[in-house]
Amino acid sequence: MQTSDAVQRSKLKKVLGWTGGTLAAWIATKIFDSYYDVSLLSAASTAVGTGLANTWSLLGQSFPIQLWMLVGLTVCVLLLLGVGLWGIKDAYRALEDAEKELNAAYAKIAELKAPALLPLTTVQDTVIGTIAIYGSAGKTCPTTAIPTHTDLTFLETDGALDVLESRKMISFEYSASGKYVALSAVGRAYVLHPDFDIAAATAESHPPEL
Numbered sequence: 001m002q003t004s005d006a007v008q009r010s011k012l013k014k015v016l017g018w019t020g021g022t023l024a025a026w027i028a029t030k031i032f033d034s035y036y037d038v039s040l041l042s043a044a045s046t047a048v049g050t051g052l053a054n055t056w057s058l059l060g061q062s063f064p065i066q067l068w069m070l071v072g073l074t075v076c077v078l079l080l081l082g083v084g085l086w087g088i089k090d091a092y093r094a095l096e097d098a099e100k101e102l103n104a105a106y107a108k109i110a111e112l113k114a115p116a117l118l119p120l121t122t123v124q125d126t127v128i129g130t131i132a133i134y135g136s137a138g139k140t141c142p143t144t145a146i147p148t149h150t151d152l153t154f155l156e157t158d159g160a161l162d163v164l165e166s167r168k169m170i171s172f173e174y175s176a177s178g179k180y181v182a183l184s185a186v187g188r189a190y191v192l193h194p195d196f197d198i199a200a201a202t203a204e205s206h207p208p209e210l
Contacts, residue, residue, distance in 0.1 A: 120163070120190075122201075126150050127160040129201035131170060131181055132191040140173055140180035151204070 120128065130149050134141035146157045161181065164170045169187035173180040183191065191198060 118167075121160075123152060123156050124160045124163055125196075125201040126152065126204070127157060128164055128169065128183070128187060128191060129198045131183055131187070132198055133202065135183050135188070140182045142177075143172075143179045143181050146181075150202075 127146055127150065130146055131141045143157070143161065146152065146161075147154055150157070152160075161170065164187065165172070167186065168184055169190055170181050171184050173182065190196060
């Protein structure tokens with residue numbers, strides 16, 4: 001009995017709501033009619049009233065369970081489709097991030113394989129280039145011969161050798177005939193680097209004829 005009363009009250013509320021809406025639309029139409037030529041609005045209000053009536057009639061009908069199942073299935077499919085598209089978008093973004101990280105890793109590996117060439121001064125390049133010329137002939141370079149071939153002073157030569165030694169680019173050898181200098185592994189890597197131009201480094205010098 002209580003359920004039946006509740007259903008009746010619910011239907012009564014719907015009827016009152018529809019009636020109030022229709023009445024409000026009619027009043028609004030009359031107000032506009034008082035100030036404007038609203039023949040089009042009158043037709044529109046009539047259409048709205050008809051639509052509300054049709055909607056009320058449709059709500060009063062009972063639909064088969066199959067129709068509700070179809071509606072529910074359609075909603076579920078649309079939701080799943082939306083979730084799937086969202087997942088694909090996130091996966092694509094993650095793939096782009098992974099590709100950027102991979103490219104950065106490749107760039108780092110390439111940099112480690114061929115590190116950036118730390119610059120030397122022109123005098124230091126000239127000195128190491130002269131030492132490299134001796135090394136390419138399989139000989140060690142006498143330190144006293146460097147100023148002769150480069151037109152550098154002994155002070156400039158010694159200063160360049162100090163820097164090259166501190167950077168572990170050369171090593172010294174001593175014998176009864178004097179002091180000799182040769183390239184270390186770091187020094188050989190420097191002069192063999194594509195960015196180092198030995199011809200330009202020794203252009204102003206007088207390379208020894210070995």
